Amino acid sequence: MRTLLIAFGFCVISHSILAQPATQERLKSVQADAVAHKAAVEAGRKASFFCANCHGETGISKSPEVPNLAGQNPAYLLEQIRKFGSGERKDPFMQGLIKVLKDEERLQLALFYAAQPVPPAKADAGQAAKGKDVFAKLCARCHGEQARGNDLYPRLAGQNLAYLQTSITHYRDGTGIRSNQLMAIATAPLKNGDVVALSHYLAQLP
Numbered sequence: 001m002r003t004l005l006i007a008f009g010f011c012v013i014s015h016s017i018l019a020q021p022a023t024q025e026r027l028k029s030v031q032a033d034a035v036a037h038k039a040a041v042e043a044g045r046k047a048s049f050f051c052a053n054c055h056g057e058t059g060i061s062k063s064p065e066v067p068n069l070a071g072q073n074p075a076y077l078l079e080q081i082r083k084f085g086s087g088e089r090k091d092p093f094m095q096g097l098i099k100v101l102k103d104e105e106r107l108q109l110a111l112f113y114a115a116q117p118v119p120p121a122k123a124d125a126g127q128a129a130k131g132k133d134v135f136a137k138l139c140a141r142c143h144g145e146q147a148r149g150n151d152l153y154p155r156l157a158g159q160n161l162a163y164l165q166t167s168i169t170h171y172r173d174g175t176g177i178r179s180n181q182l183m184a185i186a187t188a189p190l191k192n193g194d195v196v197a198l199s200h201y202l203a204q205l206p
Ligand code: HEC
Pocket: 048, 050, 051, 052, 053, 054, 055, 065, 066, 067, 068, 069, 077, 080, 081, 090, 091, 093, 094, 097, 101, 109, 166
Protein backbone atom coordinates (compact mmCIF):
# COMPACT_ATOMS: atom_id res chain seq x y z
CA MET A 1 0.00 0.00 0.00
CA ARG A 2 2.79 2.35 1.02
CA THR A 3 4.74 1.60 -2.18
CA LEU A 4 1.60 2.21 -4.18
CA LEU A 5 1.03 5.56 -2.52
CA ILE A 6 4.62 6.60 -3.18
CA ALA A 7 4.34 5.53 -6.84
CA PHE A 8 1.15 7.56 -7.10
CA GLY A 9 2.98 10.50 -5.55
CA PHE A 10 5.68 10.38 -8.20
CA CYS A 11 3.03 10.54 -10.92
CA VAL A 12 1.56 13.63 -9.26
CA ILE A 13 4.89 15.44 -9.07
CA SER A 14 5.95 14.59 -12.62
CA HIS A 15 2.53 15.74 -13.74
CA SER A 16 2.82 19.01 -11.83
CA ILE A 17 6.29 19.73 -13.23
CA LEU A 18 4.86 19.11 -16.70
CA ALA A 19 1.94 21.42 -16.04
CA GLN A 20 3.93 24.29 -17.54
CA PRO A 21 6.31 22.47 -19.91
CA ALA A 22 7.01 25.56 -22.02
CA THR A 23 8.25 27.70 -19.10
CA GLN A 24 10.23 24.87 -17.46
CA GLU A 25 11.82 24.00 -20.83
CA ARG A 26 12.71 27.62 -21.39
CA LEU A 27 14.25 27.78 -17.91
CA LYS A 28 16.58 24.90 -18.85
CA SER A 29 17.65 26.52 -22.12
CA VAL A 30 18.37 29.88 -20.43
CA GLN A 31 20.37 28.11 -17.68
CA ALA A 32 22.45 26.34 -20.33
CA ASP A 33 23.42 29.64 -22.03
CA ALA A 34 25.79 31.72 -19.86
CA VAL A 35 25.05 35.04 -21.60
CA ALA A 36 21.26 34.59 -21.54
CA HIS A 37 21.48 33.43 -17.92
CA LYS A 38 23.38 36.53 -16.81
CA ALA A 39 20.92 38.81 -18.63
CA ALA A 40 17.95 37.03 -17.03
CA VAL A 41 19.45 37.38 -13.53
CA GLU A 42 19.94 41.12 -14.09
CA ALA A 43 16.38 41.54 -15.41
CA GLY A 44 15.15 39.55 -12.41
CA ARG A 45 16.98 41.87 -10.03
CA LYS A 46 15.10 44.84 -11.53
CA ALA A 47 11.76 43.01 -11.52
CA SER A 48 12.25 42.08 -7.83
CA PHE A 49 12.00 45.65 -6.45
CA PHE A 50 8.46 45.10 -5.22
CA CYS A 51 9.10 41.57 -3.91
CA ALA A 52 11.97 43.01 -1.84
CA ASN A 53 9.44 44.60 0.55
CA CYS A 54 8.85 41.16 2.02
CA HIS A 55 11.47 38.79 0.58
CA GLY A 56 14.41 41.21 1.07
CA GLU A 57 16.77 42.76 -1.50
CA THR A 58 18.61 39.48 -2.10
CA GLY A 59 15.92 36.98 -1.15
CA ILE A 60 16.64 36.92 2.58
CA SER A 61 13.22 37.73 3.97
CA LYS A 62 12.40 40.45 6.45
CA SER A 63 10.06 38.48 8.72
CA PRO A 64 10.04 34.89 9.98
CA GLU A 65 6.81 33.86 8.26
CA VAL A 66 8.00 34.98 4.81
CA PRO A 67 10.23 32.42 3.06
CA ASN A 68 13.78 33.15 1.96
CA LEU A 69 14.06 32.77 -1.80
CA ALA A 70 17.89 33.06 -1.96
CA GLY A 71 19.63 29.96 -3.26
CA GLN A 72 16.34 28.21 -3.99
CA ASN A 73 16.07 25.81 -6.91
CA PRO A 74 14.66 27.89 -9.82
CA ALA A 75 12.47 25.08 -11.20
CA TYR A 76 10.83 24.87 -7.75
CA LEU A 77 10.36 28.67 -7.59
CA LEU A 78 8.69 28.67 -11.01
CA GLU A 79 6.46 25.79 -10.00
CA GLN A 80 5.34 27.57 -6.82
CA ILE A 81 4.64 30.77 -8.79
CA ARG A 82 2.49 28.67 -11.13
CA LYS A 83 0.70 27.08 -8.15
CA PHE A 84 -0.15 30.47 -6.62
CA GLY A 85 -1.43 31.55 -10.05
CA SER A 86 -3.69 28.52 -10.43
CA GLY A 87 -4.86 28.58 -6.79
CA GLU A 88 -3.36 25.14 -6.03
CA ARG A 89 -1.29 26.94 -3.36
CA LYS A 90 -3.11 29.43 -1.20
CA ASP A 91 -1.95 32.79 0.09
CA PRO A 92 -4.28 35.72 -0.58
CA PHE A 93 -1.49 38.21 -1.22
CA MET A 94 0.80 36.02 -3.35
CA GLN A 95 -2.12 34.71 -5.43
CA GLY A 96 -3.16 38.24 -6.39
CA LEU A 97 0.37 39.44 -7.06
CA ILE A 98 1.47 36.53 -9.24
CA LYS A 99 -1.39 37.09 -11.70
CA VAL A 100 0.20 40.32 -12.94
CA LEU A 101 3.58 38.71 -13.72
CA LYS A 102 4.32 37.72 -17.33
CA ASP A 103 5.93 34.29 -18.02
CA GLU A 104 9.28 35.87 -18.85
CA GLU A 105 9.29 37.91 -15.60
CA ARG A 106 8.53 34.77 -13.59
CA LEU A 107 11.53 33.07 -15.15
CA GLN A 108 13.83 36.05 -14.57
CA LEU A 109 12.75 36.34 -10.93
CA ALA A 110 13.32 32.61 -10.34
CA LEU A 111 16.84 32.81 -11.82
CA PHE A 112 17.68 35.99 -9.88
CA TYR A 113 16.73 34.52 -6.49
CA ALA A 114 18.35 31.17 -7.26
CA ALA A 115 21.66 32.98 -7.85
CA GLN A 116 21.72 34.72 -4.43
CA PRO A 117 23.86 33.41 -1.54
CA VAL A 118 22.36 31.94 1.66
CA PRO A 119 23.93 33.24 4.91
CA PRO A 120 23.81 30.82 7.88
CA ALA A 121 21.22 31.41 10.65
CA LYS A 122 21.09 30.51 14.37
CA ALA A 123 18.87 27.89 16.00
CA ASP A 124 18.62 25.83 19.20
CA ALA A 125 21.43 23.24 19.21
CA GLY A 126 19.50 20.58 21.17
CA GLN A 127 16.47 20.80 18.89
CA ALA A 128 18.72 20.79 15.83
CA ALA A 129 20.44 17.56 16.96
CA LYS A 130 17.07 15.84 17.34
CA GLY A 131 15.89 17.23 14.00
CA LYS A 132 18.99 15.92 12.26
CA ASP A 133 18.03 12.30 13.00
CA VAL A 134 14.43 12.74 11.85
CA PHE A 135 15.63 14.44 8.67
CA ALA A 136 18.07 11.64 7.83
CA LYS A 137 15.31 9.04 8.26
CA LEU A 138 12.36 10.69 6.54
CA CYS A 139 13.47 13.59 4.35
CA ALA A 140 17.04 13.31 3.03
CA ARG A 141 16.21 10.86 0.24
CA CYS A 142 14.36 13.63 -1.62
CA HIS A 143 15.76 16.90 -0.26
CA GLY A 144 19.36 15.62 -0.19
CA GLU A 145 21.79 14.85 2.66
CA GLN A 146 22.56 18.56 3.09
CA ALA A 147 18.96 19.66 2.47
CA ARG A 148 20.03 21.70 -0.53
CA GLY A 149 17.47 20.13 -2.87
CA ASN A 150 17.94 19.54 -6.58
CA ASP A 151 16.04 19.95 -9.85
CA LEU A 152 12.90 18.34 -8.47
CA TYR A 153 12.92 19.22 -4.78
CA PRO A 154 13.27 22.52 -2.91
CA ARG A 155 16.24 23.60 -0.84
CA LEU A 156 15.40 23.63 2.88
CA ALA A 157 18.83 24.54 4.29
CA GLY A 158 18.81 28.07 5.76
CA GLN A 159 15.05 28.53 5.36
CA ASN A 160 13.21 30.57 8.03
CA LEU A 161 12.31 28.64 11.16
CA ALA A 162 8.71 29.86 11.55
CA TYR A 163 7.98 29.43 7.85
CA LEU A 164 9.34 25.87 7.89
CA GLN A 165 7.18 24.98 10.86
CA THR A 166 4.02 26.39 9.26
CA SER A 167 4.69 24.80 5.86
CA ILE A 168 5.44 21.32 7.23
CA THR A 169 2.27 21.49 9.36
CA HIS A 170 0.16 22.61 6.38
CA TYR A 171 1.26 19.58 4.35
CA ARG A 172 0.81 17.17 7.27
CA ASP A 173 -2.64 18.36 8.29
CA GLY A 174 -4.14 18.27 4.79
CA THR A 175 -5.30 21.89 5.09
CA GLY A 176 -5.39 22.41 1.30
CA ILE A 177 -3.24 25.53 1.78
CA ARG A 178 -0.36 23.53 0.34
CA SER A 179 -1.05 20.24 -1.39
CA ASN A 180 1.50 17.73 -2.54
CA GLN A 181 1.05 13.97 -2.34
CA LEU A 182 4.75 13.23 -1.65
CA MET A 183 4.88 15.72 1.20
CA ALA A 184 1.56 14.51 2.64
CA ILE A 185 3.02 11.00 2.87
CA ALA A 186 6.42 12.14 4.15
CA THR A 187 5.00 14.31 6.94
CA ALA A 188 2.19 11.97 8.08
CA PRO A 189 4.27 10.30 10.85
CA LEU A 190 5.56 13.60 12.33
CA LYS A 191 4.56 14.67 15.84
CA ASN A 192 4.45 18.39 16.66
CA GLY A 193 7.76 18.02 18.51
CA ASP A 194 9.38 16.50 15.40
CA VAL A 195 8.20 19.46 13.32
CA VAL A 196 9.82 21.90 15.77
CA ALA A 197 13.09 19.92 15.86
CA LEU A 198 13.24 19.58 12.06
CA SER A 199 12.67 23.31 11.64
CA HIS A 200 15.53 24.18 14.02
CA TYR A 201 17.83 21.73 12.24
CA LEU A 202 17.02 23.04 8.75
CA ALA A 203 17.12 26.75 9.64
CA GLN A 204 20.75 26.60 10.82
CA LEU A 205 22.11 24.56 7.89
CA PRO A 206 24.41 26.51 5.54
C1 HEC B 1 3.50 41.42 1.25
C2 HEC B 1 4.60 40.49 1.32
C3 HEC B 1 5.06 39.76 0.05
C4 HEC B 1 5.46 40.32 -1.15
C5 HEC B 1 5.52 41.79 -1.55
C6 HEC B 1 5.86 39.20 -1.99
N1 HEC B 1 5.71 38.01 -1.31
FE1 HEC B 1 6.18 36.15 -2.01
N2 HEC B 1 5.51 35.32 -0.25
C7 HEC B 1 5.01 36.03 0.83
C8 HEC B 1 4.58 35.08 1.86
C9 HEC B 1 3.96 35.43 3.21
C10 HEC B 1 4.85 33.78 1.34
C11 HEC B 1 4.57 32.44 2.04
C12 HEC B 1 3.15 32.03 1.88
C13 HEC B 1 2.93 30.68 2.58
O1 HEC B 1 3.00 30.65 3.82
O2 HEC B 1 2.77 29.67 1.89
C14 HEC B 1 5.45 33.98 0.02
C15 HEC B 1 5.88 32.94 -0.79
C16 HEC B 1 6.54 33.09 -2.01
C17 HEC B 1 7.11 32.02 -2.80
C18 HEC B 1 7.16 30.55 -2.41
C19 HEC B 1 8.53 30.27 -1.78
C20 HEC B 1 8.71 28.87 -1.26
O3 HEC B 1 9.76 28.61 -0.63
O4 HEC B 1 7.85 28.01 -1.48
C21 HEC B 1 7.61 32.58 -3.94
C22 HEC B 1 8.30 31.85 -5.08
C23 HEC B 1 7.38 34.01 -3.85
N3 HEC B 1 6.72 34.30 -2.66
C24 HEC B 1 7.75 34.92 -4.83
C25 HEC B 1 7.48 36.29 -4.76
C26 HEC B 1 7.79 37.22 -5.83
C27 HEC B 1 8.47 36.83 -7.15
C28 HEC B 1 7.37 38.45 -5.43
C29 HEC B 1 7.41 39.78 -6.20
C30 HEC B 1 6.82 39.74 -7.54
C31 HEC B 1 6.81 38.29 -4.08
N4 HEC B 1 6.88 36.97 -3.73
C32 HEC B 1 6.30 39.33 -3.30
C33 HEC B 1 4.92 37.40 0.94
C34 HEC B 1 5.22 38.32 -0.07
